[in-house]
Amino acid sequence: MKLRMSAHSLSRRHFLFTSALAAVGSTFPSIAAPANKPEPIIDIHQHTNYGGQRDPKTWQQIKPARSDDQMITHQLNMGVTTTILLPSGKPVYRESTHQGRSNGLESTCTSNEACMAIAKMYPGEFLFGANEVTDLEEAPVTIEKYLKLGAVIIAEQKFGVDCDSAPMQKLYKLAEAYNVPILMHWQVGSYNYGFERFYKMLEKYPKTTFIGHAQTFWANIDKNCDNDPHRLYPSGKVTPGGITDRYLSDYSNMFGDLSAGSGNNALRRDPEHTRAFLERHQDKLVYGSDCTDTIGRGAGCSGASTISVVRKLSNNKAIERKLLYENAKKMFRLASRL
Secondary structure (H helix, E strand, O other): OOOOOOHHHHHHHHHHHHHHHHHOOOOOOOOOOOOOOOOOOEEEEEOOOOOOEEOOOOOOEEEOOOOHHHHHHHHHHHOOOEEEEOOOOOOOOOHHHOOOOOHHHHOOOOOHHHHHHHHHHOEOOEEEOEOOOOOOOOHHHHHHHHHHOOOOOEEEEOOOOEOOOHHHHHHHHHHHHHOOOEEEEOEOOOEOEOHHHOHHHHHHOOOOOEEEEOHHHHHOOOOOOOOOOOOOOOOOOOOOOOHHHHHHHHOOOEEEEOOHHHHHHHHHOOHHHHHHHHHHOOOOEEOOOOOOOOOOOOOOOHHHHHHHHHHHHOOOHHHHHHHHHHHHHHHOOOOOOO
């Protein structure tokens, strides 16, 4: 059943989800329905079982993660009407996962199957991505399997590999073949090495849609970024013309994901620059939360904070709606789903 995010359907959705969780022994917190129908928001970047910690040797969970029902509470409270769930790859011990540290996307995020299960339970409200550790021989086959099952993105690619390596290029070709974006976590010294030479991939694969995310991507809105791995969240005034700014301007296939503390920091550090940046790239940016918070509001929720700053610093309503909804709706061809 396809559910709509109105006050009535929010209550109905809450009832249905509570019933479903009760069947498997879970409890869903009470959520008050909003008084007015909210404007739709698409969140392209969220995870299941997020925020916990596992022992990298035994893969046993040693710190609790956010549960699925808490995640859904979080999304509802933020006002998100469609969420894309991004899976991790399988736990393996090799250089690309930093001998297990990066398993679960450096958290306890769960599998393709877990994300697909929630999406199948709530079609239209939850969609899912496909993922695998980049340099595993079976990565393209695993990802293609879930693309055939309905995955709408290859993500989140967060592994210690060169951005122009042969295994990565296989995934770029796969994204093009299935006409889905590929989302990359850029973090100097840790993930997707070689951001400064990524333009070669943008030129080699012009029909592949690339989405940039994370610390190095957002630090490089600044022309004066030094890419020091110890300064991943720079502060202060921004000088326009950084690598990220140029990639977004110069390549039609490069987009930006506003999610996480890195995106939030980039938007807040220099409001004057942000207004111009959002104006300049209004067709190239999409909203994501990538937030481990369990509530979906308040100071501890970077996802809600990013929605707030987009609304505050967009120069007009049209830009705000593009960033929070229209760009993702177009990118993921969701007109027939929503």
